[in-house]
Amino acid sequence: MNTEFIEALEQIQKDKGISKEVLIDALEAALISSYKRNFGTAQNVRVEIDRDSGEVHVYSQKRVVEEVEDDILEIQLQEAKEIDPNYGIDDIYEREVTPRNFGRIAAQTAKQVVVQRIREAERGLVFDEFINRESDIITGTVERVSKGIVYINLGKIEAALGPNEQMPNEEYVHGARIKTYIVEVKKTTKGPQITVSRTHPGLIKRLFELEVPEIHDGVVEIKSISREAGSRTKIAVESQDENVDPVGACVGPKGARVQSIVDELKGEKIDIIKYSKDPVEFITSALSPAKVVSTEVNLQEKTAKVIVPDYQLSLAIGKEGQNARLAAKLTGWKIDIKSESQAKSE
Structure with a gap:
């Protein structure tokens, strides 16, 4: 690697906002693994990339000890002192072991590391953008349907509309623009995962x-x-x-x-x-479009007894009880609906 590589990292720093130092540190760590893998060594090594020239240097490391038990990882104090009298117990002795063809390996590794870091940074930016949009509405385009899940293109990322979040009897046609509600944004190993809903x-x-x-x-x-x-x-x-x-x-x-x-x-x-803060008025309105004759409420139990004209009973209850069910959920009250004739016969 050379100065052009350093210039390329500086350009990435400007364009992508990823620190040059972060990239170099990641590359140095990756090159340690590459060196050990390619040269079959168990020794401790340190890789250093010159921040100006881009040159790569590999140094083997040994701990200075009194008695050597593993000559791959340790060096005797006396031997170390012969190299440099300043060495003491537990110091780290280093010797350059950069292979001749290590530049080629370094270049391949650099490409992988930089691409990976850029991808991670871009995923991070997408996550940051969408985490702030949880509980918001977003417009996207239906991309595809797979195993019952509708995938919606949001521009920078796809969102998943699961079966439980899809409206009954709604068709999701490829290319159709659709508004959805962002339920959750999660970080995963494959990048941000966005769950949206139509329900x-x-x-x-x-x-x-x-x-x-x-x-x-x-x-x-x-x-x-x-x-x-x-x-x-x-x-x-x-x-x-x-x-x-x-x-x-x-x-x-x-x-x-x-x-x-x-x-x-x-x-x-x-x-x-x-x-309305008045529960009688609120419950009466909630049963709309049905007309209500009277509403009695029990404040302690939060229950309401509602009387409607005979001809309005089915409307008040709704098809399969839907109107009454929605009114109860809207108001937070348990609602018992009876017709006038039912009320009189009690």
């Missing part, structure tokens, strides 16, 4: 933040979300400004804002409900 309630929250300026600005707050992905979502919102209608802000002019989100979610129905 997470956080996706709803982020979509509303994108579409509704009042939410983005903090004027309207999302208090809770309950979701059965691909089918229906209920979202409770509250305004921090009495002049701003939170439900109207989320619906948008002629329903444009919420429709944009519904389109992104391939037709998933969204009920937007005004949050």
